């Protein structure tokens with residue numbers, strides 16, 4: 001919708017034909033964006049060859065853990081000169097790869113044709129055309145600028161950056177921190193707790209990002225603190241809502257059912273972020289606590305006690 005509003009001819013691919021038809025014919029996506037009218041010029045197809053035909057830019061927006069599988073099926077059909085842009089915010093479980101690394105691995109394209117878009121961009125607010133800013137990062141700044149041009153509208157303002165690692169780590173880890181905020185909120189805790197989690201969550205994101213080669217200043221920007229604050233504060237966030245259900249005492253299965261099939265990336269990424277941090281000797285106590293609640297059955301209350309009983313240290 002943003003690309004179409006920006007004047008970029010866009011074909012959306014959906015795996016379900018009936019949804020593709022509804023988007024093209026009725027200009028709505030009733031499953032995910034009920035009550036919102038999509039641009040008339042936006043068409044959707046379920047045939048991947050039709051979607052990729054003549055594409056200059058391929059925007060990958062499937063959930064992180066399914067990107068490799070989808071790309072592998074599309075590979076060979078992606079036009080030779082096309083750039084690829086990732087919107088997904090997660091770390092692959094089996095390989096601990098960032099999404100641009102998965103794209104490079106599967107498509108064998110050079111890094112300067114692969115980009116990421118990340119920022120405080122809750123889907124419903126963007127679809128309602130509420131003003132928001134974001135970051136398009138690519139090692140080749142001219143590619144970032146051409147994607148920036150392709151998606152700039154009166155309500156959507158992308159900035160460019162060359163720090164791909166920082167933008168991807170910011171996007172993946174904030175989902176984990178949003179789960180932690182949801183857990184605290186669901187357990188009845190207030191704003192001091194949430195601000196403390198957000199701030200210390202940012203500290204561990206920066207530690208991990210820097211260990212992986214990111215620039216610290218990226219985390220002070222839209223793909224860092226911007227997205228972190230939006231996701232940790234909004235009831236529209238699936239990650240925060242998921243965490244809140246766990247904080248209220250519901251089981252992982254109950255919390256999963258309540259997502260109605262929508263992805264809360266942090267539930268899987270908490271384990272891959274934790275493993276990535278361990279591989280680089282980085283301390284990520286909040287991520288570790290989220291992993292233990294989600295996958296080792298630790299009650300939220302015990303996770304809070306464990307975090308607060310860590311040894312004291314300088315900020």
Ligand SMILES: NC(=O)C1=CN([C@@H]2O[C@H](COP(=O)(O)OP(=O)(O)OC[C@H]3O[C@@H](n4cnc5c(N)ncnc54)[C@H](OP(=O)(O)O)[C@@H]3O)[C@@H](O)[C@H]2O)C=CC1
Nearest residue numbers: 015016061062063064066087088089121122123262263265
């Ligand atoms: N929603 C948001 O506010 C934002 C999301 N993101 C990121 O975008 C990515 C996608 O999120 P989002 O669209 O919101 O997720 P949703 O869970 O809401 O939707 C996922 C979409 O991908 C499709 N899908 C799911 N699994 C597969 C698969 N295995 N193969 C092909 N298609 C699949 C679904 O199709 P079907 O309906 O047929 O199941 C659906 O259209 C995530 O990484 C998320 O973090 C980034 C910024 C904002």
Ligand SMILES: O=C(CO)COP(=O)(O)O
Nearest residue numbers: 119120121122237238239
């Ligand atoms: O990434 C997002 C906003 O920028 C969306 O977050 P959720 O996946 O938690 O809804």
